Amino acid sequence: MNAATLTALVDRWRPETHTFHLRAGEMTPTLQDVSMILGLPIQGEPLCMNTTSDGWRKKMENLIGRAPPPPADPKERAPAGAPFAWIRTHFGECPEGADRDTLRTYTCVYLWYMISRTLFADSGGKLANWCWLRTLTVLEHPWSWGTAALAYLYRQVKISYMYYPL
Structure with missing residues (x-):
């Protein structure tokens, strides 16, 4: 990720309106933007899932046949x-x-x-x-990947804004 670009976007983000304030004016990425620019479907079921990671290695092995090895130190936290x-x-x-x-x-x-x-x-x-x-x-x-991408973008900007407020 380009830290300078991310910082510039966060500097221009207004959480109260969910918009970016740029030289050309106010801008809000929409689902139609995501669909047109990224070519992702916005029709279909939303990607709503439980993101808990309990037992993720075993589940990954079941899905693709292998998983990364656990850390050498059992007390070490692994993503x-x-x-x-x-x-x-x-x-x-x-x-x-x-x-x-x-x-x-x-x-x-x-x-x-x-x-x-x-x-x-x-x-x-x-x-x-x-x-x-x-x-x-x-x-x-038929997942709605465009919806997930836009929601993830907003989440990442919000997190960045929380850690690097204006």
């Missing part, structure tokens, strides 16, 4: 997700002659990697949050 380096190492290249289930798993992990680096990036820029992986295991489901 609920996979480092991008781990994903590239274990899923960087699909095996030759892979069966349909393997192709599906690699496709799901690739999409998880991509959306975690672009639409739903964490503040450190090194982790794919595991909660997005769960939604991608049902590729046929």
Whole structure:
């Protein structure tokens, strides 16, 4: 993430109106903007999910066959997700002659990697949050990804504003 750009946006954010105040005037990203600019569907079911991370490693193993190893020190707190380096190492290249289930798993992990680096990036820029992986295991489901992206943008701006107020 570009810290200077994020800081500039936070400086121009007005939480009372949920708008950015720019030189050209007031601007509010809308669902239509998200749909037109990012090409994401805004029709479909909302991405409403439980984000608790209890037992996430076991659940990840059930979904994609493996999970990052736990920290060496059991008392050390580990984030609920996979480092991008781990994903590239274990899923960087699909095996030759892979069966349909393997192709599906690699496709799901690739999409998880991509959306975690672009639409739903964490503040450190090194982790794919595991909660997005769960939604991608049902590729046929008509999720409203545009709605989720806009809500996540607002959430990230609000968090940034809280930590770096004007």
